[in-house]
Amino acid sequence: MPLDTLVELVNGWGVEPRRAGARSVVPPLADHVGRAGVPASVADVLTDSELIQFADTVFGIFASGGTAARVAAISGLLTRIDVRPDLTLEDGDVRRRWWADADDALLAAALLALRAQLSDEDPARLGVCVDGGCADIYIDVSPAGRRRFCSVTCQNRARAARYRRTRRSAP
Ligand SMILES: [Zn+2]
Structure with a gap:
């Protein structure tokens, strides 16, 4: 499963991200599950x-x-x-695949993507947005790796709130 799809699925359907962001409806299902890397029979x-x-x-x-x-x-x-891990030959190319029971295929796709992210990249780059009115998750792919917000929108909102606080507390 591509990591950006994983993030979209969690933020789109997760109870906590939706509660924090005051989003009562979930996104259209078909648009998202098509990119989740699971067989069509599962999606x-x-x-x-x-x-x-x-x-x-x-x-x-x-x-x-x-x-x-x-x-x-x-x-x-x-x-x-x-x-379970699997190996296939497709058009002469040997490919690394995995097999999962249909009931577990979506979770398996996400877990294998996170397993690769944690073992092959910086494992500290998973996070939940620190903005008070948001609980969206993110995976930090920035060069510096110091991301704390899910989006530029949340970062700017927090920055504006901090600016207002400092102005209020100024003599
Ligand atoms: Zn956020």
Whole structure:
């Protein structure tokens, strides 16, 4: 699963991101699940309630504090689902694939993407937006790796709030 799709799914369906952002409706399902990297047979029958459950599970990984907790969460979830590595030959090319039970395919796709992110990249780059009115998750791909907000919108809102606070407290 592409990481930007993972982030969209969690922020679109997750209970906590929607509560914090005051978003009562979820996005159109078909637009998003098509990019989730699961077979069409799985994507076509996904329901909003299944996606909410999925989003809340993955949100829990982002919300757990620190790399050790996230690694434990991902490892724990991987042991509970039916997924195995696979190898295929497609048009003469050897490809790394994985197989998952249909019920577990979406979560498996997300866990394998996060497993790669944590092991191959800086594991500290997962986060939940620190803005008070937002709980959207993000994966920091900036060169500096010091991101704390989900978006420029939240960053600017926090900056404006801080500016107002300092002006108020000035003599
Ligand atoms: Zn935010």
